[in-house]
Amino acid sequence: MTNIIRQGAVGMGMGRVGIELKQFFRDRESAVFNFLLPMILLVIFGSVFGGQDLGDSGITFSQYFVAGMIASGIVYTSFQNLAISIPMEREDGTLKRLQGTPMPPAAFFIGKIGMVSVAYIAQVTILIAVGVFFFDIDMPTTSFAIFTFIWISILGLIAFTLLGIAYSVVPKQGRGAAALVSPVVLVLQFTSGVFFVFTDLPQWMQSFASLFPLKWLAQGMRSVFLPESAAAMEVNGSWELGLTAIVLVVWIALGALLATLFFRWVPRGEN
């Protein structure tokens, strides 16, 4: 057996990232729906409302919206992407096939996390480029803001990747998975201050959204892209970064628990 090279889960998982990315970008529906959508929305909303200022804050709608779109991008590339693609892979037998190889199961998940991360980095780069060139978005300048951007992105990606893996048991079939996933994403977006200014929403809607991680991601991204003075427009007059970290970590723990309990390699009914 001279041709065998022993690879650990991490090494093999890293090797899978390239494969996963090919699948992600070659699937045209996925590339549009999970990757390009934030750019498309930014162009549409930016063109319609972009120049308007929010109240007398001196902040343009585009500046507010780009933060929400980056937060949404995390949800698209991780949660929406995985919760739709995993049921398809499960239904067509690809997962069962992988399970039958000597691949350590962790390698599969490492591959997914790597794919999601690379896709997100590419997405954010394009999103910011579009924002800067077409809608005069101001870039964060302080190292504190950049640091915040990095840790919020990482925690958000981990949380929504785990939740996407867990939610992938909900659609019974690959076909129609999108119909069970995108409403969840849309409701979260509408209630979490992505499309509207969060504090303009009814109180009950704000309370509802505060239970879920997207609201905190969007708020964290606003702390990165809006001037310090804009903190006064937030619910408690501050960015609440400490609380954001706590909420995201709790959701990571919950996502990890749900994903381990419920993930399936084969469709239901086929034990």
Next chain:
Amino acid sequence: MAKEDAVHAEGLVKEFGDVKALDGLDLVVPRGQVVGLLGPNGSGKTTTVRILATLLKPTKGIAYVNGFNVEKQADQVRHSIGLTGQYAAVDEFLTGRENLRMFGDLYHLAPPYVKQRSQELIEWFDLIEAADRPAKTYSGGMRRRLDLASSLIAKPSILFLDEPTTGLDPRSRLGMWGVIESLVAEGTTVLLTTQYLEEADKLADDIVVIDHGRVIAHGTAEELKDQIGGDRIEVTVTDLERIHDAQTALAPVFGGESIVNDSMVSGPVSGGSTVLVDVVRLLDSQNITIADLALRRPTLDDVFLSLTGHGAVDENPEKAVSRTRKGRNQS
């Protein structure tokens, strides 16, 4: 000895809640042989394969594959086997070559070896022109070939083929059979599950018939056919409405054992071709016209029917009809 056989399973039981998918199944596949696992849907074929492939733990019983315990040495088992599922699980967005490379990685193979082995398989499986196209452009037959090629990347000595030709057109099926035969000629051990009796008849050295999670018969195709006795006659009448009259008229020839299927009545006979004359005379006396008449050896279909009380694909009447037609052509 249990560990010398390619596959050795004893007393496998698998319960899913209240349902007993396997109920004390014993199975031996000697090295270098092709064993066909035959049974209707839900008889436990796929469950058996999944336990042997380490994808499922048995509730009770013990199984060795390539001498390794499927529960305790799952990793070694996975290195020893190739597994091809019921449907071709190739990745649509990857090209044929990328699919092969991906499996090479999953089997921990060194990249230069994978490259060379992929090329070998691409040539052997007649996928040269399609190798660099995404698999979603492939036909059903090409996908199956790619699927099988993927499971051969690590040159496994044991191959589990779970219904490898289900859903293929006849030409692609013949192609798959050719590939499987040449693998066997090279010394690969094969455990094949199938609903197509013809397939088991053609490929398998030894056939194990299972139903309700137990082995109900075991032997070569010829031995199984001998079990249910001698020749059979099949008569097809032109007027469907008179099929039961025909059955009644032929009672002296068939005894009580005739079966009606659509416009065909069949049953066991003794006495060879002279009985054909009797059949014609009996039906003629009732003014029943014959569309087709054949004397033939029992097929595995008949074996199946007599063992299980139902056909191999009993839930699909369309298939049942095409099966009987095939059976007649074989005579």
